[in-house]
Amino acid sequence: MFLSWAFFILIIGLIQWYTFLCFKTISKNRYWLASYACFSLLIITNFIYQLYNYDRSEGFTPSISYSLGFFISLIVFQSIIVIGLFLEDISRISLAVYSVFKPKKEKNIFFPKRRKFLSQLSLALAFIPFSSLLYGMYRGKYNYKVLSYELEFPDLPSSFDGFKITHISDIHCGSFDNPEKVKYGVDLINKQKSDVIMFTGDIVNNVSKELNPWKKLFSSLKAEHGVYSVLGNHDYGDYMDWETDQEKINNLQNLKKIQREMGYKLLLNENDFIKKNGERLAILGVENWGAGGFKKVGDLNKAIEGISDSDFKILLTHDPSHWRNKVIPHNYFFPLTLSGHTHGMQFGIDIPGWIKWSPIKWRYPEFAGLYKKAKQYLYVNRGFGYLAYPGRVGMWPEITVLTLKKSKIEV
Numbered sequence: 287m288f289l290s291w292a293f294f295i296l297i298i299g300l301i302q303w304y305t306f307l308c309f310k311t312i313s314k315n316r317y318w319l320a321s322y323a324c325f326s327l328l329i330i331t332n333f334i335y336q337l338y339n340y341d342r343s344e345g346f347t348p349s350i351s352y353s354l355g356f357f358i359s360l361i362v363f364q365s366i367i368v369i370g371l372f373l374e375d376i377s378r379i380s381l382a383v384y385s386v387f388k389p390k391k392e393k394n395i396f397f398p399k400r401r402k403f404l405s406q407l408s409l410a411l412a413f414i415p416f417s418s419l420l421y422g423m424y425r426g427k428y429n430y431k432v433l434s435y436e437l438e439f440p441d442l443p444s445s446f447d448g449f450k451i452t453h454i455s456d457i458h459c460g461s462f463d464n465p466e467k468v469k470y471g472v473d474l475i476n477k478q479k480s481d482v483i484m485f486t487g488d489i490v491n492n493v494s495k496e497l498n499p500w501k502k503l504f505s506s507l508k509a510e511h512g513v514y515s516v517l518g519n520h521d522y523g524d525y526m527d528w529e530t531d532q533e534k535i536n537n538l539q540n541l542k543k544i545q546r547e548m549g550y551k552l553l554l555n556e557n558d559f560i561k562k563n564g565e566r567l568a569i570l571g572v573e574n575w576g577a578g579g580f581k582k583v584g585d586l587n588k589a590i591e592g593i594s595d596s597d598f599k600i601l602l603t604h605d606p607s608h609w610r611n612k613v614i615p616h617n618y619f620f621p622l623t624l625s626g627h628t629h630g631m632q633f634g635i636d637i638p639g640w641i642k643w644s645p646i647k648w649r650y651p652e653f654a655g656l657y658k659k660a661k662q663y664l665y666v667n668r669g670f671g672y673l674a675y676p677g678r679v680g681m682w683p684e685i686t687v688l689t690l691k692k693s694k695i696e697v
């Protein structure tokens with residue numbers, strides 16, 4: 287523990303020294319240098335203080351989230367400067383070495399000075415991600431986007447041709463800090479006037495009481511066929527310390543109770559049917575199943591009990607790795623699976639039809655949007671809320687509208 291703290295402080299210290307040199311190259315004015323040093327020091331000491339006092343029985347509070355957000359913004363800003371200066375230093379050192387070995391070296395040992403222009407350029411470039419990360423914290427996290435898709439299925443029951451689903455995920459209500467903006471997002475979901483709303487888990491960060499101030503607002507989600515929901519990895523209270531095991535069990539029971547009081551049809555390895563003109567859609571919901579170290583209590587075999595493979599199935603599962611690992615290889619055919627979990631890392635470049643990139647793609651191949659494999663669709667919602675970094679850049683909070691269409695030919 288001591289070693290990892292020492293290593294962390296050493297790396298942070300080196301970054302500070304290097305970026306300070308950049309500021310010094312631009313101007314030696316002591317107010318300029320002192321302002322920068324104080325600004326950095328304030329962000330770093332606040333973050334270390336919050337980290338050191340992190341209480342696992344409290345979970346991720348807004349103060350630790352914001353200290354993390356400012357810290358990430360600062361380190362990204364400084365890292366860009368470090369890269370710029372480092373590239374310049376390689377050329378400076380190469381020139382110095384060359385001057386030592388060239389003829390008449392005793393007269394011409396030459397170590398070039400840092401160029402002010404390159405320091406200014408590094409600073410200007412670094413300001414782009416820095417300001418984006420601050421914008422993400424101030425505005426981006428409530429910049430709700432409605433993304434609409436039409437999906438065609440040859441085996442869709444005719445009565446459900448044109449059936450509209452609004453899919454949301456990862457509310458994380460313990461993170462919200464602006465009720466007005468959240469209400470705007472909830473109203474936007476209702477404005478879609480879908481036939482059904484489907485929520486794919488992580489309603490809280492850690493503890494069921496986070497729902498109390500938001501229960502009324504999220505109860506106002508309305509659709510003709512109601513709101514279906516499942517649990518996500520954050521809903522089980524696994525990321526905080528509990529005084530007793532019973533306290534943790536009670537918390538989960540309370541979370542389920544609140545969701546049912548809100549009118550949500552919580553599916554825990556079970557299913558339900560939406561019926562229309564004598565035809566039906568099977569809605570299946572599993573508990574969390576995530577690849578790697580994540581909780582694996584989702585049970586697809588239990589969830590399919592009482593339904594036949596000829597039923598048109600819509601599966602709700604929080605973690606998209608479940609689709610790749612269990613859903614696709616399953617002997618039942620699942621035309622449409624809805625997931626969330628990744629948040630698109632709350633950071634990336636996402637221009638529909640052009641580019642979709644986030645560092646999370648290296649962890650989750652299906653990290654945002656629509657995927658298709660073996661004629662089965664997966665939709666990964668980027669999330670309604672946010673967690674840890676209290677912002678979003680590029681990967682905006684999402685409300686998905688999926689319209690099911692019956693296709694005449696096999697697609």
Ligand SMILES: [Fe+2]
Nearest residue numbers: 456488518627
């Ligand atoms: Fe989440």
